[in-house]
Amino acid sequence: MEHQDFLQLINTRQSCRDFNDKPIEKSVVKQIAENAMLAPSACNSQPWRLYCVTDEKKVTEVAKSVQGKVQNKFLDKAKAFICVADKVATLKPEAMQKFDRNHFVQYDVGQLIAYVTLGAESMGVKSCVIGWVTADTMKDILGLSDDERCNIVIALGYSDAPIRKKIRKDPSAVIVEI
Ligand SMILES: Cc1cc2nc3c(=O)[nH]c(=O)nc-3n(C[C@H](O)[C@H](O)[C@H](O)COP(=O)(O)O)c2cc1C
Numbered sequence: 001m002e003h004q005d006f007l008q009l010i011n012t013r014q015s016c017r018d019f020n021d022k023p024i025e026k027s028v029v030k031q032i033a034e035n036a037m038l039a040p041s042a043c044n045s046q047p048w049r050l051y052c053v054t055d056e057k058k059v060t061e062v063a064k065s066v067q068g069k070v071q072n073k074f075l076d077k078a079k080a081f082i083c084v085a086d087k088v089a090t091l092k093p094e095a096m097q098k099f100d101r102n103h104f105v106q107y108d109v110g111q112l113i114a115y116v117t118l119g120a121e122s123m124g125v126k127s128c129v130i131g132w133v134t135a136d137t138m139k140d141i142l143g144l145s146d147d148e149r150c151n152i153v154i155a156l157g158y159s160d161a162p163i164r165k166k167i168r169k170d171p172s173a174v175i176v177e178i
Contacts, residue, residue: 012163013118016126019077019157026054028123029080029156036082036115042104047089048112051142051150053081058141065137066130066153075130079157082116083138084109085148109152116154126159 033050041047053062062083063075086105117127130153138150 009118009121011166013121013127014164014166015128016155016157016159016161017074017128018159018161019074019079019126019155020160021077022079022158024054024079024125024156024158026052028125029054029082032116032120032123032125032156033082035119036112039108039111039115041108041111042089043091043095045089045091045104045108047087047105047108049085049087049148050112050116051081051083051085053083053142054079061141062138062153063155065134065141066132068132071132072130074128075155077157078128078155081153081155083142083150083153084112084116085138085142085144085150087147087149113152113154120154120156124158125156126161128155129153130155 029052033052036050037046053059059078059080060076062081063072063078066072067075086109089101089105089108091099091101091104113129117129120127131151133151133153135149135151138144138153139148142150144150
């Protein structure tokens, strides 16, 4: 991959809040999830399960559950969700001596989410990471086992919305050269 291709990918990936009516194939959602499994995780613990929700009724159920009075109303038009459940990580014994077994889980899930959103974008699928999630509600909807907790979902679909200019802090406020 050329650097230019990477730049294009990270600049066109944006939170989509304007899904159109085009349905998304089950197989496309599964492919996005499978690709994301290549994300790195501490000790390669892969402390996650990815629930690919494409059934129309379930998609509506997930969408409703992550909406507030005004929050995330655009999800009525989401066509699918990848719901990420995190699990207790099994780290290498040396790491377990130094760190709590959950020390890295949120970093791991963050990596996974980035792979989902960027991977989706590379396939022309638009996404929005949704953190407005109640784990207990998601447990019921997805039928999670007791060792799984879903605190984050990713909405998927297609969109005709133009690419926005990225709004980010000035690099001088973020990047420190030593
Ligand atoms: C952990 C996390 C939770 C987020 N939760 C929501 C959410 O509930 N609703 C929403 O519309 N956007 C949500 N976003 C998207 C952010 O608002 C968005 O990434 C940020 O404003 C930067 O814009 P961009 O993604 O278009 O570059 C979330 C993003 C992350 C990483």
